[in-house]
Amino acid sequence: MGLYDKFSRLAAERTHFQDSGASPFGTRIDAVYSPTEGRIGDKDVILAGTNNYLGLTFDAQAIEAAQQALAAEGTGTTGSRMANGSYGGHTALEAELAAFLDRPSVMVFSTGYVANLGIIGSLAGPREVVLLDADCHASIYDACALGGAQIIRFQHNDAKDLERRMLRLGAQAKDALIIVEGIYSMLGDTAPLKEIVDIKRRLGGYLLVDEAHSFGVMGPNGRGLSEALGVEADVDIILGTFSKSLAAIGGFAAGRSGMEVLRYASRPYIFTASPSPSVVASVRSALRAIATRPELRECLWSNAHRLYDGLASLGYALGPHVSPVVPVMVGTKEQGLGFWRALIDQGVYVNLVLPPATPAGVTLVRCSVSAAHTPQQIDQIIQAFSVLRPLAELAG
Amino acid sequence: MFTQHTILENVLICLRDMVPLSEQVGPDSDLVNDLGLESVKMMDLLMKLEDEYDLSIPINILMDVRTPRQLANALVAYVEKSHGAV
Numbered sequence: 001m002g003l004y005d006k007f008s009r010l011a012a013e014r015t016h017f018q019d020s021g022a023s024p025f026g027t028r029i030d031a032v033y034s035p036t037e038g039r040i041g042d043k044d045v046i047l048a049g050t051n052n053y054l055g056l057t058f059d060a061q062a063i064e065a066a067q068q069a070l071a072a073e074g075t076g077t078t079g080s081r082m083a084n085g086s087y088g089g090h091t092a093l094e095a096e097l098a099a100f101l102d103r104p105s106v107m108v109f110s111t112g113y114v115a116n117l118g119i120i121g122s123l124a125g126p127r128e129v130v131l132l133d134a135d136c137h138a139s140i141y142d143a144c145a146l147g148g149a150q151i152i153r154f155q156h157n158d159a160k161d162l163e164r165r166m167l168r169l170g171a172q173a174k175d176a177l178i179i180v181e182g183i184y185s186m187l188g189d190t191a192p193l194k195e196i197v198d199i200k201r202r203l204g205g206y207l208l209v210d211e212a213h214s215f216g217v218m219g220p221n222g223r224g225l226s227e228a229l230g231v232e233a234d235v236d237i238i239l240g241t242f243s244k245s246l247a248a249i250g251g252f253a254a255g256r257s258g259m260e261v262l263r264y265a266s267r268p269y270i271f272t273a274s275p276s277p278s279v280v281a282s283v284r285s286a287l288r289a290i291a292t293r294p295e296l297r298e299c300l301w302s303n304a305h306r307l308y309d310g311l312a313s314l315g316y317a318l319g320p321h322v323s324p325v326v327p328v329m330v331g332t333k334e335q336g337l338g339f340w341r342a343l344i345d346q347g348v349y350v351n352l353v354l355p356p357a358t359p360a361g362v363t364l365v366r367c368s369v370s371a372a373h374t375p376q377q378i379d380q381i382i383q384a385f386s387v388l389r390p391l392a393e394l395a396g
Numbered sequence: 397m398f399t400q401h402t403i404l405e406n407v408l409i410c411l412r413d414m415v416p417l418s419e420q421v422g423p424d425s426d427l428v429n430d431l432g433l434e435s436v437k438m439m440d441l442l443m444k445l446e447d448e449y450d451l452s453i454p455i456n457i458l459m460d461v462r463t464p465r466q467l468a469n470a471l472v473a474y475v476e477k478s479h480g481a482v
Contacts, residue, residue: 129452129454134439134440134443148456150454150456151454151455151456152446152452152453152454152455153439153442153443153455155443165446165452168446168450168451168452169452355434355436356434356435356436356437361437
């Protein structure tokens, strides 16, 4: 048996979806003009599949900060923090995030994925039980697998199901790690965090919230769903990413002071090159923007409501909550591919997401809204969906 | 009273609800290659069985499971621990 034979089903599917036209698995954005405009091939498109929630990728201050760091400290750190040392920017960013989140400890990682591996994979070993929302991101599953934790899933966003499964654990429940997300990346819905906190108060356990899609997006100060629902004190660890509202790449974990020991125990933290100075500088600048420009969040949510309401009025089946992630259900995989390509032809780029990466086996085109979208751009997106409504009806 | 046979039957009943009617589901069907069960569906199947037996069964057991019979065998230890000898 050949080394790649086990991927034959995957290879066949990939070939099937690449036989003609643009492929959702390898989209090339040939030019990026702004946070919301680009070009695919010879087609100018509105970018509505970027997770660029606050539109800060072209923020003048962030770019200037990155350019200054690039000139002053070079293109990369060329090593890990433990072996090669931390730069001033790393520790400053950690201190600024700690102050922003009002947490004693913050650790910065090179990507959000690595942050999950580094924290969950280190904390949840073979003797630990992790109670995981069934729709959690693949990085969380991978992190649990890395540590060898015993993984118990509960039904997506079903606090009663979580409670039932915790009760089954008996005495183990008080030490279990509960993991949920602020905003779920596929359906854009939010965790029932108040109900989950209530269960944690009664049955014990530790609570970790991955705020990858909600940091900078939710809460009066942009600290995420935990802040929006007033339950920050009950959340033991917050995980986040720099690659969405913070418009760069990297990730972080914020927790209680005991978390500091993971700097010496977390292999994904120890054995990874640290974030580049320019990345750290732009993230620090974007964090300041989140802290001082609440109008970005207001604009984002205004756009999210505009798009959600517009698509709902066209009769599309959408996710359950209004959020900056607006998923549209579009029938089978083949119908979804046709719809996605037709949207590009209409000048709109979104994400096509196919099962098994989607909940309940649905195919969806996933729009993500930005504060940088103008109302006119949102209307153009709605207009494209309006033109394609007959195609969606065929898709059932 | 649970037996190895009834546990296997339960696995097959739960499984038949999750695959197209046209699929022939047997104790030794390959869950992935014969029945096309993706990893998420495997985990959903396990959730159903946890509820069926009112048990906590970590998804880690799926690493070594290829067929319904193997899944039933893996469940036996958990059922015994909770409900007595099978």
